[in-house]
Amino acid sequence: MLPAIALGACSMAPKYVQPAAPVPTSWPVGDAYLTQSESELPLVSYKDIFRDARLQSLVEQALVNNRDLRVAAANVAAARAQVRVTRANQFPAVGISGSATDSETGGGFGRNGMNYALQGGISSFELDLFGRLANATQSQRDTALATEASARTVRLGLVADLAQAWATYAADADLLKVAQNTAANAKDSVRLSGARLKGGIAARTELRQAEQVLETANGDVASQTAALAQDVNAIRLLVGADFDTTLLPAGIDEVNGSLGEVPAGTSTQVLLRRPDVVQAEYQLRAANADIGVARAQLFPTISLSALIGFASQSLSSLFDAASRTTTLGADGSWSVFNAGGRSANVQVSKAQRDAALATYEKAIQSAFQETADALADQGTLTERLRAASAFTKAAQDTATLTEATYRRGIVSSLDNLDAQRSLYSARQAEIAVRLAQANNRITLYRVLGGDQATATPSN
Numbered sequence: 455m456l457p458a459i460a461l462g463a464c465s466m467a468p469k470y471v472q473p474a475a476p477v478p479t480s481w482p483v484g485d486a487y488l489t490q491s492e493s494e495l496p497l498v499s500y501k502d503i504f505r506d507a508r509l510q511s512l513v514e515q516a517l518v519n520n521r522d523l524r525v526a527a528a529n530v531a532a533a534r535a536q537v538r539v540t541r542a543n544q545f546p547a548v549g550i551s552g553s554a555t556d557s558e559t560g561g562g563f564g565r566n567g568m569n570y571a572l573q574g575g576i577s578s579f580e581l582d583l584f585g586r587l588a589n590a591t592q593s594q595r596d597t598a599l600a601t602e603a604s605a606r607t608v609r610l611g612l613v614a615d616l617a618q619a620w621a622t623y624a625a626d627a628d629l630l631k632v633a634q635n636t637a638a639n640a641k642d643s644v645r646l647s648g649a650r651l652k653g654g655i656a657a658r659t660e661l662r663q664a665e666q667v668l669e670t671a672n673g674d675v676a677s678q679t680a681a682l683a684q685d686v687n688a689i690r691l692l693v694g695a696d697f698d699t700t701l702l703p704a705g706i707d708e709v710n711g712s713l714g715e716v717p718a719g720t721s722t723q724v725l726l727r728r729p730d731v732v733q734a735e736y737q738l739r740a741a742n743a744d745i746g747v748a749r750a751q752l753f754p755t756i757s758l759s760a761l762i763g764f765a766s767q768s769l770s771s772l773f774d775a776a777s778r779t780t781t782l783g784a785d786g787s788w789s790v791f792n793a794g795g796r797s798a799n800v801q802v803s804k805a806q807r808d809a810a811l812a813t814y815e816k817a818i819q820s821a822f823q824e825t826a827d828a829l830a831d832q833g834t835l836t837e838r839l840r841a842a843s844a845f846t847k848a849a850q851d852t853a854t855l856t857e858a859t860y861r862r863g864i865v866s867s868l869d870n871l872d873a874q875r876s877l878y879s880a881r882q883a884e885i886a887v888r889l890a891q892a893n894n895r896i897t898l899y900r901v902l903g904g905d906q907a908t909a910t911p912s913n
Contacts, residue, residue: 465585467592467746470739476815477722477822486830490718497906498716500613503899506712508701509620512693513613519694520612526605533598540594543580544587550574575761578785586750593743600736606729614900616692618893623685624703625889630678631705632881637671639874644668647867660867667871671878706888716898718829725821728903734814741803741810748803751796754788824901831894839891842884849873849880 481490501510517523555569582588643664650656690696703709718724725731761781789796856873859865899905 464583465589465746466749467585467589467743470742472735473738473811473815475722475726475818477725477818479722480720481718481722481829482826485833487833488829490720490829497904498899498902500617500899500905503714503716503895504613504617504712505714506703506709508703509617509712512620512689512697512701513616515695515697516612516616516693517609520692521694522608523605523612523694526608530598530602530605533601537591537594537598541591544582544591546576546579548574548576573761575759575781577759577761578757579759581756581758583756584750584753586747586755589743589746589750593740593747596736596740596743600733600740603729603733603736607733610729610900610903610905612692613905614896616689617896617899619685619688619692620703621706621709621889621892621896623682623689624706624709624892625885626678626681626685627703628705628885629882630675630682632878632885633671633674633678636874636878636881637668637675640664640668640671643870643874646861655863656867663867663871667874667878706885706892709892710888713892713895716895716902718825718898718902722822722825724902724904725818725825728817728821728901730903731814731817731821734810734817738807738810738814741807745800745803745807748796748800751799754786757785759783759785821901821903825898828894828897828901831890832898835887835891835894839884839887842880842887846877846880846884849877853877 481487500513504510504513551573553569553571555571580587644661647656647661647664651658651661686699686702689702726735759781760783762779853873853876856865856870860867860870
């Protein structure tokens with residue numbers, strides 16, 4: 455029987471050749487981009503990028519407790535088991551059956567007799583002459599590897615999502631402080647405007663305008679208080695359990711100071727290791743093997759059987775040589791005509807392979823766009839942050855000088871209120887840019903997809 459197993463060496467699947475990546479070999483250059491290092495395939499761990507011990511602690515908890523990861527792990531386990539199920543068809547199945555029968559003749563007045571039988575062996579084993587079973591196993595193996603790559607995508611996304619939620623909390627905490635400070639200053643302006651109104655040196659419109667600034671800030675305080683609570687809820691969902699709130703950052707500057715640089719290298723070959731691209735390639739490999747399965751179904755199938763049995767009217771003589779029977783056989787079948795169904799099935803598998811190829815190429819193209827966009831953002835964020843900081847500083851000086859001259863009666867209340875509004879907006883805009891800077895590094899970590907620490911653990 456072992457020589458028969460070895461006969462299954464022919465494969466009808468096309469030889470797989472990795473398609474060329476349909477993107478430029480290097481990253482875009484220009485005013486929006488920084489010069490990248492010469493490292494071709496930079497390898498990182500999330501701990502290299504997210505250096506704050508508090509965030510690392512949250513990530514470690516999430517990698518254990520997050521329910522999406524548990525679903526992904528279960529899918530990987532099922533896919534690995536399915537490979538074993540499919541592969542088992544390539545080997546003979548050995549079975550044993552036994553029976554004991556009490557027979558009676560003559561309407562109860564004849565002689566009774568017992569018959570014992572035992573049979574075992576290989577009832578039907580298909581010779582895989584054209585590689586149908588082997589290609590089916592290969593397809594299932596590639597599907598399982600695609601599932602493992604999908605699990606890596608989930609793990610990588612979880613780390614990035616948690617880092618973004620952590621940074622968002624920090625930015626919202628800063629926005630709450632700005633709103634609270636603005637509300638406190640606006641309250642002083644309302645008090646001063648009220649006093650000026652009572653003294654007859656200000657119009658009621660001055661008081662109302664000051665109240666508008668105050669209530670805008672009060673509304674923002676309420677909104678940011680809710681946002682912080684929602685940020686905590688988002689982090690709790692990602693972690694998959696309750697967590698110590700002392701692990702949360704105090705402000706966005708604290709976050710940016712703890713983030714490491716994400717190396718992109720100079721070659722776009724780095725995109726081929728992204729787990730979603732790896733998943734698409736394994737799905738392409740599986741579709742390629744499915745063509746071999748469909749082609750093999752065009753040819754005859756041959757099955758072997760080898761049975762040995764014993765039959766006797768007495769247990770004591772069941773295993774005597776005279777009671778033994780041996781059966782060896784071979785069956786062949788070939789569908790001569792089925793209205794072109796099997797040929798059409800080959801065309802179906804080829805079309806599915808073409809679709810998988812397009813999906814793989816689209817995955818690489820999408821990865822290139824996402825990374826190029828993030829690199830363009832990276833190249834301009836330094837100038838955007840410089841401009842935002844300078845604007846905030848100028849707005850702060852303007853507000854300070856305008857308030858001083860307003861208290862002396864040199865400028866109008868409208869000028870003072872405009873200066874306060876401008877400062878408030880400038881502070882909010884600067885925090886938004888600082889959050890964008892943090893998110894840019896997190897996005898580069900996600901889109902480059904080279905974190906070996908998020909590899910699917912083996913069972």
